[in-house]
Amino acid sequence: MDESGLFFKDTTRKTFHIKGQDCAGGKRSKERITIALCASMTGEKLQPLVIGKCRKPRCFQKLDPKTLPVIYRFNKKAWMTSAIYEEWLKLLNKQMTRQNRKILLFVDNAPSHPALTLSNITVKFFPPNTTSKTQPMDQGIIQTVKLKFRKRQMIHMVKEMERQPDVSGPDLLKQINILDAIYWLSSSWKETEASTIEKCFLKAGFISDTSQELTQELHAESCDDLDDDDIPLAVLKLSMDLFGCEFNELKEIDETLATCDNAEIDWTKPAHDLLSDINEQGETDDESEEEDMILSQFPNNKELLDCVNKIKTFSVHRGCSKLLKNVFQMEELISCLIVQKERQSSITDFFTPRGSV
Template sequence: QKLRVLSIKEKLDVIKSIERGTKKSALARERGLPLTTVCGVWNAREKLMSVAASNVKRCRVRGSTFPDVEEALVLWLKKARTKNLPVSGPLLLEKARFFATQLHHDDFVCSNGWLSRFRARYNIATRVISGEGAAADTNGAEEWQNGQLQQILTDYAPEDIFNLDESALFFKLLPNRTLVFKGQACTGGKHAKDRISVAFIVNMTGSEKPPLLVIGKSEKPRCFKGGRLPSGVLYRSNTKAWMTAKIFEEYVRLLDRRFAAKKKNVVIVLDNASAHVQVENLSSIKLVFLAPNTTALAQPLDQGIIRAVKQTYRKNLLRRMLLSMENDKSYAIDLLSAIHLLAYSWQQVEPSTVRNCFRRAKFDLSAVNTGETSDTNEGCTLEDDACESLLAEVLERHGATESVQFDVFRDVDNDAATSQDWSDDDIVASVAPQVPSCSPSDEDDDDDDIEVADTPCPTVAETARALDVIRLFALKKGLMEELALDFNQIEAALCAARPARRQTAITEFCLPE
C-alpha cells in the first residue's frame, strides 16, 4: 500500500475533528488512515499548531537552522503590518542580518535562497502582510460604526459578536496611595510589580464570558504555591506584565479551539494595540480591528464594562481593609487573592450592563440605522454612594490628610500601559535565551507573597471553628437565610477536605489470647 503523506492543513483538520469530539478510531476509518497516524498527529498537535500560520499546503514541518532569527523577523513583520509599513525583499534581508548580528549568529548566511525558503515557511506573500488596508486609518468612529460594524451585525448573531480589550490593574493599591499612582503610564520600574494586565472578552448579549487572561510579572509567584487559580482565569507572565504579540496569539488560538469545540463561528472586535497582531489559520474566529483612535467611542468594554469590574474589585478591597482594621491589623492583598477577587468582580457584571455598553458603542442594529442609543448612565454607571462612604471611613481610620473621591480610586490605573510599541531591541530580547539570575531579589519581588506563602494552611478543625463563629454572627444579625447556601457549600468543602480515616483491621477487634 502506497504511503499517504498528510499536508499540514489535513493534519490540522484531524486535530479539529478530535477537538470537536470525534473518536480517533472513527476518524481513522472515515479518512482511510492508520490509527497510529491519527494518534501521531494528535500527539504532535502543539508543534503543528505553532506553525499553523505558515504554509499549510506543506506536508512536513522542517525546522529552521536559525529559529530565533526567524521568530524575531516574524514579530517585526507583524509590527510593520499593524503600522501599514511597506515590506520588500531587500528590507527583509536587511532586518534578518540585523537580528542575526544581535543574536550572535556569525555563521548566518542571508541569501536570496534563504529568503525564498523563509517566505515559503511563513507564506509571507499572502499571509503575514495581509489584513486591514491603509484606508481604514482615515475612517472615524462614526464611519466605522455605520459601515463595517453594520455588516458585522448583519452577518453574525448578537451572541457571536465579541469584544476584547486589555486594562491594567494596580491590584495592591490602597486608597492612601492613590494620588501617587494617578495618571501614571507605569511602563516599568518600581511600580511594575504592583500591577497586572487583564484581557477581558465578552459577547454582545453578556451571555458568554470566555476565560480572563491575567498577565503578571512573576512566572511562578510565591503565593501560587499550594493555591489554585479560578477556573475562568488563565495566567501568563513577562518582566513588565504586558500583553505581547506572542501571548496574544497564544490566547486567540486557545479561544479558537474553544469555539471550534462548540461548533461556533464568532467575530472578535478589538483595537489596534501593538500586541494585537493578525493571527492566521483560525477556524472559528474572525478578528476585526477598530479604526485607529476610535476606541473611546467604538469599543464596548471601554463604555463602562471594565469600569464596573474595577468598581466591584475596589469596593471589596475596601471592605477587607475595614475588617482587618477591626482586628488592629493592616491589610495587603497578594496576587492569587487579587486574581480570585478579580474573577468574582468579572462574574458580577450583569448581562444588562454588557448589553447597554455594547449599545452605547452602536453595537445595535436599530441604533446604527436610526441613531437610537441607550441612556448612557443606564447599566454603565453604578451607584457610588456606598463606595464613597467605605472609602471615607478607610481614609479616616488611616489618618489620611488628603481626601480622595471613589471614582479617582477606581479609575487610577486607566492610563497605565498594557502593551508596548516594541523596538528592534525589545524583539531581540524576547527571542533570546533567558539567563537565569542567581540573585535572591530576582526570585520574586512580591514581599506580600512571601508573607502569605509562609503562613501555614489552617486545619479543617480550625476552619470549622471559624465557620461556627460566622454562623453565630449570621444568626444573631438575621443574615442566615441569605447565607444558608454559602454555609452549606463551605461545610461540604470542609467535609471533603478531611483527612482519610485509617481503616480498622478486623484483627484489632480480637481479644489477645
C-alpha cells in the first residue's frame, strides 16, 4: 500500500491556448487529492482510497459518497492522516476476517502510519529511505495508473475543446471536478493489469513461484502496461501544449507532492495551537474554493431519452457493438429511475376523489 498526490487540474503552465486563438492567461490550479493504492503480489487489487478537502463536494450533489467506486475521505489539506490510515486498516482487517484470510502488509514508515496490532493483518514497515527501491507501488504501479488517468484527462480535454471552441483552456480545466477525477482513477486502476503489478513486486525484490518467467519478461520490457500505439495523436500533442512535456513524462509531474505532514510537532506552542495542528479532520468550505465548479443544467426526462437515442444511433452508424451494449444498459437504468420517480406521485394526481366534483 502506498499513497501519492495527484493534481487533477494543474497544467504546470501559467498559460494555455486553443489553436487559432491568442494565448489566454490564467492561474495554475492547485486542486489536488491524495490517492492510496493497495495490491497483492499476485495482482489482486483493493478499492482505491481517495482523500479530498471537502466532506461532500458540490459536484456530488445527491450522490452518497459510499456508493462511489472508491473509498472517499477528507480533511483540510487532502492528506493521509493517522486517523484515516487507522480506519482504512481496520476496514481491511474486517474484510480479511470475513474471508478467513491472514495477510502481510508492507507500508512505508510515514508519520501517518502508526503501528497497529490486528487479528488478520501483520504490518511491516520498509526501512527508512529505501521505498524508492523496495516499495512495489513505486516501481511502476502508481506511474502506470497516473498515465492511464492522464490519458483519460487529455481525451476529455480534446472532447471539450471541440464541444466548447469559444472557451479558453483555463476555463475548460475549471470544469474538471473531483467526481471526474474519482471515476477516471477508478477506471485506470481497474484497467491496470495483474501482470504489471506482479512485475513491479518482482522488481522490488518480492519472489513468487512465477518469478523466473516474469524475470525474463521484466528484462525484455518495462513494468508499464500502457501501449504507446494506443495513445491518440491529439493526446500526445495536447500533453505537450498543456503540460510542456511528453505524454510518458506526465507520471512525474506530481510525484513530489506531499501526502502527509512530515513536519515535527512544536511542543512549545500553546495548547490551542497544538490541538489545531494535530486535528486534521476538518474540511475546507466548498463555497470558498478558488476554482468554482461548473455544474451542467439538469435535463428533463425527454431531453435525457432523446440524448440516449442519439447515442444509440451513433453506435449503430459507427458499428460499435460495445458502446451499443452500454447504451442499452444505460437506457434500462434511466427508465427504472423515471418509473421510480413516477411511482412517488400520489394517486390523487391521476384520479379525482369521489365527492370532490
